[in-house]
Amino acid sequence: MNGKSETTEKYLKLYHDNIDKISDNSAPYLNSFREEAFGRFSELGIPTKKDEAYKYTNLSLFFDHDYASYFIPDAADFEKAEEFRCDISDMDTHGIVLLNGFYPTINEKLRQLPSGVWIGSLNAAAKKFPEIIEKHYGKYAHTDTDGLVHLNTAMASDGIFVYVPEGVILSKPVQVVNLVQAEVDSFSQHRNLIIVEKRAEFSIIICDHTLSPKKFLTNAVTEIFVGEDAHFDIIRVQNEHNAACKITHTFIHQERNSVASSNNMTLHGGLIRNSTYHYLGGEGAESHSFGLFLADKWQHVDNFVNVDHAFPHCTSNQLFKGVLDDMSTGTFNGRIYVRPDAQGTLAYQKNNNILLTDDAKMDTKPQLEIYADDVKCSHGATVGQLDGDALFYLQSRGINKREARLMLMFGFAHEVIQNIKIEPLRDRMDNLVMQRLRGELSRCASCMVKCG
Amino acid sequence: MLVINNLKATISGKNILKGISLKVKPGEIHAIMGPNGSGKSTLAAVLAGREFVEVTEGTVTYLGKDLLSMSPEERAKEGIFLGFQYPIEIPGVSMVNFMKTAVNEHRKHKGLDPLSASDFLKLMREKKEMVEIDSKLANRSVNEGFSGGEKKKNEIFQMAMLEPRLAILDETDSGLDIDALRIVANGVNKIKRPDNSFIVITHYQRLLDYIVPDVVHVLYDGRIVKTAGKELALELEEKGYDWIKKEVENSILA
């Protein structure tokens, strides 16, 4: 190993020390990827600011840290997780809890819902449905540049699995409550796989929470297959404390005429990096990538989007917004890549940000690589203050300045929220965002889940 | 009700209002006319509390209080309403939420409890009918994607909701079709009471057929250069502003 950073060395060692234990507990097919992924990771390493895709995001604060736990699974860990009980409250969803990256139930690790839908533990599914897993696992998480994806493939041993068979329309969403709770500083990695077959319709909500005030680092990869004519939505609600770092990599692979959307709602968190990859892999596919973040104090939120138009007549749309207070910082990096064959492409991108103070800072960068001729593409980015004319308009109707500012910020945020199709979730997001803007929200755990 | 005395104001150091005096009594309707760029909207902005206009001299007394020391929202709650020449679009803020907040702020100021959701919706419905505004507009974001005329009607709707004591309507008639003009004028006439007043800024005499002013002023180059009865509007319609400009120049030369 030549010239690796000390940090990278640390994770190489972590792998060597634990790979046997990890493999013992995992399904063979998951294990079959580990060595190669580890090789790729050892070439790429932990991303630094020298990597174009991480130019404004300093991961070292979290990756340099020595964690007391790396959640390398032990039979005992699964049992401990089993003791954990959590009810997902008032939203009408099929609920799953993931605790520190594990599915905290031994007896019912996989559940069958009406119409043949399966939800549950990826590791359990890999043992029970090898043919499905072999068709999809590791097929969509492609990256030549991000070592963290490979680190996840090398070491992750569990996560969420969802299988929606052909033609099945699941009217209730699945809600995953992703909890981190530990008495020591911890690093966890999990891996999700979601398969939505032909003509199926499905939506999933993933809520990220931290439950104890320790330093946490999470590196999660989600692979999603959206079959021909299928409809799929993923909504993430991130609400973690200031000492938590969350890194998500979401790969959405779409087939012909499918429609998929991703919506990242970042309410709170120390350092957040969401990479969302949309692969339009069949004619007539349509993808939407939405994101909203509210940051304050020293928080940093980084959204990275990669839209790959690989086939003709596809449509993509990106809308990301941020409100930055105090000395918080943010990054948006949106790439639109139109391959030579992808004629008739429509691709849109919009990134708007509001800086509430002089110390807050936002870097935004569109990246358009267009190799087809018949392409309609538009993009626009703004970084600015609240609109003074709009503020005055509200005040001139008797609304005090503080409230008027809140209304404008809320309106700004609502433009992203309104794209959530699940009405109760949309209303809840409106409320949470309003609370957050008023400074009343420390975390939404209490209203989302009841744990005991 | 309103006493403006020798008001002078600048925008970015440029003199725009050059000594305006005006008295509006309860129940009166004043029309202000004048060529483009003469300072009509600037005067309206000063009265509503827009910060970028700097008052350098003069006083404005409203209901016995020093208007210039009040914040825009205080002025609104004390009964001043500005119908904007160019209403602002506010994406993501619904008309309902906007008006509910505004109405309840007004009520709080008067020591009243906020309206219940159903009472509020009833009030909205009533006023919508009164100003004949399309019901759907009220379910959208504030002015977002409204046509020019719809925006103007929306100003009148907001005025009807807030029941001001002094409404300043800045070219609310511009861009309206004949029917909309009648509706806007009717809206004003329905709201009109012996104790409230209007300042109507307009370029067209035809609005004044519907809203009959007690006084017509001509603002030119930051000054009120002529004040007369409603017949002045007719005269302007016929002859334009040149004769007034000449009169002003002659009086300066004299």
Ligand SMILES: Nc1ncnc2c1ncn2[C@@H]1O[C@H](COP(=O)(O)OP(=O)(O)OP(=O)(O)O)[C@@H](O)[C@H]1O
């Ligand atoms: N924000 C601003 N910055 C600089 N100059 C301004 C600003 N607003 C107005 N002015 C100037 O002040 C002068 C008066 O403008 P104002 O809008 O008050 O005119 P008006 O009488 O309302 O005209 P119109 O009939 O066209 O509406 C104009 O010369 C205008 O260019």
Ligand SMILES: [Mg+2]
């Ligand atoms: Mg004007």
